[in-house]
Amino acid sequence: MDRPAWWAFEAALVATLLTAGLSQRRALVLLGISRGSWQLRLRPRPRSLQPVPHRQRRAPAWLSTVEVDAITAKLTTAFASGKSVYQAYFEAWDAADPVASLSSWYRIAHAHLEASRPVRRRARHRTTAMPQWDATGPMQVWSWDITKLKGPYVGTSYDLYVILDVFSRKIVGWRVEALESGDLAKDLFERAITDHGGVIPRIVHSDGGASMTSRTLTELFRDLTVQVSRNRPRVSNDNPYSESWFKTAKYAPTAPRFFTDLDHARAWAATFVAWYNTQHRHSSLEGHTPATVHDGTWVHVHQQRQAVLADLAAAHPERFTQAWRVKTPHAHVVLNTPQPDNRLTTG
Structure with missing residues (x-):
């Protein structure tokens, strides 16, 4: 039996059941016919002469x-x-x-x-456990480290000292030298504190390198009553904020594969740090720059983004099924503790 004949037979059965006093829904259930199929048989849609594939059909949004x-x-x-x-x-x-x-x-x-699309070089890092602390604002916790910048010859390198405010991700101090020294690190911290109005951080986090554990730097932190946070022994990657910044810097498209001399390394570091602080849209800061989060001007940028989003929603209401709010940066920056979902407020 072909399909039209079968449909005619089913229609006769439905008519018989309706005559016997059953409702149409009950009759369709007894015969195993879906209501959608039945309605399409009664009121078939006109066939499209030029059908459009489903993926190519345009939607209002x-x-x-x-x-x-x-x-x-x-x-x-x-x-x-x-x-x-x-x-x-x-x-x-x-x-x-x-x-x-x-x-x-x-x-x-x-x-x-x-x-x-520009593709950065990739490096492997393994996650490890770390000491615990919580920063709720700028100038509370600093993380610092030293990394090597390749020189023009094998065995030649330059040391990049970097101090980072973990809450705002702003670089508050840096220098490039030909050697690693605790005295140079002490001078860097003294200048960083002076440049930021004499505000002293509550915690300074670092690994257990020679400069980090030097007597001169240890005495400075003791005199300033700064709490020192150290990584665990035999853990090579337990300073995430500094290490993440080093990766951002070294694997940036503008980073050279080697530096011709110390002046070249210092000039590049100065340019990159200025760009990073003032122009880099940080993914952990909801697209804000470290400088705006550090000085609080991110609020004005946030309000501008919310206004732009409101105008877009008004112009295209079909794209917004609910009221969207622009996210603000996290109110807590933690180390080795669960990340609270608290966000900064604009008021």
Whole structure:
């Protein structure tokens, strides 16, 4: 029996059951016919002469071709200067022209510009347990470390000293020298404290290197009543904030593979630290720069982003199924403890 004949037979059975006093729903249940299929048989939809595949059917929330082209152009310009999708998105948002969500930017980059995306070199790191502390504001906890910058010859390197405020991720002190010394580290901390109005951090975290445990630096921290936080012995990667910054610096597209001399290393470090503090949209700060979180001006940027989002929601209500709020940075920065979900407030 072909399909039309079978449908006619089922229709006759339904009519018989309706005559016997059953409801249409009960009759369909007894015959095992879905109500949707039954309604389509009664009122069939006209066949499309040119069917469109489901994935190509446009939805009201889809971006227009003009918007996709605008995002593609912004990403092309950003990739040419070595910026990531994340950096380009927040720069466009701060310029009041985000056009779409961050996921849409990543989707467009993957679909149209995957071959031209700047790819950083990757390094392996293993996670380890660490001492515990909690920072709720700038100038409370500093993390510092020293890393090697490659010189022009084998066996030649320069030491980059970096002090980082873990709450704001701002570099509060740095220097590049030809050797590692506790006296140089002490001078760096004294200048960092002076440059920040004499405010002394509560905790300084570091590993157990020779400069970190030197007598001169230890005496300075004791005189300033600074609590020293040390990594556990025989753990090579237990200073996440400093190590993360070193990776950001060394694997940046603008980082050279080696430095010709000490002046070259100092000039590059000065440029990179200035860019990082004032222009780098930090993923742990919800796209804000370390300098704005450090001095509190992130509030104005946050309010501007919220206004831009409100204008976008008003212009395209079909894209917003609920009221969206722009996230603020975390109110706690912790080490080896559960991360609270508290956020900074703008009031």
